[in-house]
Amino acid sequence: MELARHAARHRRWARAERLYRLVLRLCPGQPKLWVQLGHMLKEQGAMAAALGAYRMAERLAPGEGDAVRHMAAVLERLLLKV
Structure with missing residues (x-):
């Protein structure tokens, strides 16, 4: 978990995404981890x-x-692209 946070702090989005996905395999019921994964994806432009x-x-x-x-911010970005 600390490695994922470290990668995110240093704007290494793809690495942080991979690390958060690994953590989520072990703890899939943690909403805050899903939010963090969403941030990493958003930073890489993967809005959907x-x-x-x-x-x-x-x-x-x-x-x-x-x-x-x-979620509202991502939906707004997606709607502006249409």
């Missing part, structure tokens, strides 16, 4: 995948503020 990660976080913790806020 980021939306999926935020939606998973929201499913695990309905009303989760971070997930809902970031």
Whole structure:
């Protein structure tokens, strides 16, 4: 987990994404980890995948503020591209 945070702090998005995915294999029920994965995906421009990660976080913790806020931002970006 610390390696994923370190990679994210240093803007190594792809590495952080891989590390968060590994952690999520062990702890798939942690909404905050799904939010972090969503951030890594969003930073790489994978908006649809980021939306999926935020939606998973929201499913695990309905009303989760971070997930809902970031989901809205991603949806806005996706709609502006249309």
